Amino acid sequence: MSGMVSFTVNGTPVTAPTEGDEALLFHLRNRLGLTAARFGCGQEQCGACIVQIDGQPRYACGTSVAALEGCAVTTPEALSGDPVGQALIQAFAAETAGQCGYCLAGILISAHALLSASPQPSQDQIIAALDRHLCRCGANGAILRAIRRAADTLAEATA
Amino acid sequence: MNAAPAPALPKSLQDNPALGQWLSLATPGRVAITPGKVELGQGIATALAQIAAEELDLPLSRIDAQPVDTDLSANEGLTAGSQSVEISGASLRLAAAQARAALLDAAAARLGADTASLTCDDGTILREGAATGLDFWALAADLDWQQPVTGQIEPKPVAALRLVGTSAPRADLMPKATQGGFIHDLTLPDMLHARVIRQPVRLARLAEVDQAWLARRHPGLSVIRKGDFLALTGDDEYQLHSAHLEAEFFTRWDDPAQPWHPTATPPETAIMAAEPPVNAANRRLTARYSRQSIAHGSIGPSCALAQWLDGRLTVWTHSQGIFPLRAVIARTLGLAPADVRVIHADGSGCYGHNGADDAALDAAIVAMERPGRPIRLQWSREDELSRGPVGAAMSATIEAALDGDDRVASWRMSVTSAPHAQRPGFGGFANLTSAEALDPSSRPLQVEDLPQAAGGGASRNAVAIYDLPGQDVRVRLDAESPVRTSSLRALGAHLNVYAIESAMDELAALAGADPLRFRLRHLSDPRCRAVLEQAAQMAGWPGPDGEGEGRSMGLGVARYKNKSAWLAAVAQVSVDESIRVERLWLAVDAGRLINPEGARSQIEGGALQSLSWTTKEGIALVDGRIPPLDWDSYPILRFSELPQIETRFIIDPAHPPLGAGEAAQGPVAAAIGNAVARALGARLRDLPLTRERMMQTLLEE
Secondary structure, three states: OOOEEEEEEOOEEEEEEOOOOOEHHHHHHHHOOOOOOOOOOOOOOOOOOEEEEOOEEEEHHHOEHHHOOOOEEEOHHHHHHOHHHHHHHHHHHHOOOOOOOOOHHHHHHHHHHHHHHOOOOOHHHHHHHHOOOOOOOOOHHHHHHHHHHHHHHHHHHHO | OOOOOOOOOOHHHHHOOEHHHOEEOOOOOOEEEOOOOOOOOOOHHHHHHHHHHHHHOOOHHHEEEOOOEOOOOOOOOOOOOOOHHHHHHHHHHHHHHHHHHHHHHHHHHHHOOOHHHEEEEOOEEEEOOEEEEEEHHHHHHHOOOOOEOOOOOOOOOHHHOOOOOOOOOOOOHHHHHHOOOOHHHOOOOOOEEEEEOOOOOOOOEEEEEOHHHHHHHOOOOEEEEEOOEEEEEEOOHHHHHHHHHOHHHOEEEEOOOOOOOOOEOOOOEEEEOOOOOOOOOOEEEEEEEEEOEEOOOOOOOOEEEEEEEOOEEEEEEOOOOHHHHHHHHHHHHOOOHHHEEEEEOOOOOOOEOOOHHHHHHHHHHHHHHOOOOOEEEEOOHHHHHHOOOEEOOEEEEEEEEEOOOOOEEEEEEEEEEOOOOOOOOHHHOOOOHHHHHHOHHHOOOEOOOOOHHHOOOOOOOOOOOOOOOOEEEEEEEOOOOOOOEEOEOOOOHHHHHHHHHHHHHHHHHHHOOOHHHHHHHOOOOHHHHHHHHHHHHHHOOOOOOOOOOOEEEEEEEEEHHHOOOEEEEEEEEEEOOOEEEEEEEEEEEOOOOOOHHHHHHHHHHHHHHHHHHHHHOOEOOEOOEOOOOOOOOOOOOOHHHOOEEEEEEOOOOOOOOOOOOOOOHHHHHHHHHHHHHHHHOOOOOEOOOOHHHHHHHHHHO
């Protein structure tokens, strides 16, 4: 039952024991020092912990490290390293899209996955991509505006 | 010669008079500001930095807002009640203006120059516009940092402001979003993780802990048991998290030794008294409005760190009041206050007195049992929703009558509410859940509410802003429930404004009058009239749709605390299978704005939170206690439920800034309620305005 699993986090190879069945969220925060993905509920209900696994948004609180063999995990810390992430960070800052910021890491990850797959999403697509995320401060409107702004910036850059 | 009497100094300056309590030039090239108001996600650190930079003629980038720390910061009590900009901002403004003047005086002394010939730019001292080789930091040692801030140095005139009034960006936001920066992310060497297993009901007695089961299932964890306080510690946080979820398998609790009996409450208080009307009017309204308890619902459950080292306890917390918390922690643990240092670290958004203070005491208790090791204590989602303090359940009954001219002839409002102020130390009680677990006799024996001078709790905004003859307002506290209630954003103003503004619409209907015109007929406050007319104009009041046609507008207005910002809201809702708020128009007068984008963000965030409370939220007690809750059983607003929002500020630069963070809670609730009543042709007086309530009301009609 004890064994090792290998995957990558933000491009860096990681090897972890399968014993203990640790959730990815706790592994990222406590063993890898990557604290942007956050504990909000531990029940896949709020979205604060969402990271990308092979490009898809996934709840890190409900994903076992043991199930990640060969997977590529992307956390919010990596967003500044690619054009879509940079555009999102700049747009969120410009729109002051957030108050406390606790929910934002997961939201940025979902927005990144959305814009990577659909560079010009409709408003309904943006809302659908964010509906698994809760924001208690009520920054929701500014967050939607920021994602639209990032999409527009990326479209201009490639035009 | 008689000097003009000095204007009263802001309370924070009276309490913290020394210049050095507000700012420091200890680091070359930097200005550290040390006010006592904490960042709660509301952007206060940015607004205060703008104020300091403004008066010191520095760019914002030179200002470092320091974490609030009982060892280092001005003691400004709580960060609450929308007073940070008004009181802390005004204090810091005077302190920074005096620092600038003192620095120029010091430069003049060194140069043998006339102070009037000196100016400063980015911290360097200029004489007739030419460099002098001196700067703030070279002069810092010449200043008496103990000098009291007198308020005698005029801050900049409004017309000269260049930074204040601009939307300076929040420097803290994106680093937090993509890296770390919350208390949850703090890591100290050799840190030990901890979880508290909370009493299932207040004052429940811990009967048994099956340590053998725990040791088999989760080897490596250890137990701390003190009275009815139970905590687990361990090096592996995931193991601890998993064990905490299984608490029911290894703990057994007994009912409280005695049932919770009513604590003493003050008698009914007359906030405003009037004789009952003599003439019996024939058109009367008697209506009772209510809300259930509401959870704060911070997205990040409470967290704290603590370390007991060399006879001193250090606690890191996201509390709104680190000085009052220090006093209660010291008293509970039998320490001298000077031996306890409390440092603020940013938490998840906080909308009042949530679990932050409880978590801080939890961590402190564990730290005392594990000397030397830094303890990181994390709450669960369930505990955050079900075991933290919650916003008070309330009801308000209004009896009013119209005279022959369709004017309100009498108005009696009676509010019954659970207490809104059970913060640490309030009323002389710890008001912390683990203090009661250690010693059940520490529970509050009587409760009070916030005094009217502090804006009141249950009485907040219970006095209507309208010109109502014979307005009679009474408030009764109800502390019979063991459910722990305390301050949630706007306190009583949410339900009181909902009640008053609903009643005004109901009376307008009795008078056959348009709700806007009916209000204006009773409203002489010019700034209140202005926001109301502005919101109505923005919305195109009364909108194209009529009564009972499934889509309508409603409006609501109030002046927060009857002494802070004015806000009018118009809501457009559609009602079919469910209630949907489609649009909100908000008009606000918060005086001069320090940071317009920050103010807009606070207003719109408050409006959305009020929408969530008003249409979705309420805790239904089970056997008199809060059941275990999560985001499925306690849903809040989602992205797919957002209305379109338009906000306009009415700004007269001559008007001083007013706190804005809570101004939307009441008016938005009222606007939604009034819109639903018009769209449905039937009124829902009990919140939240859910589909179930709507169906029930329609059946009863």
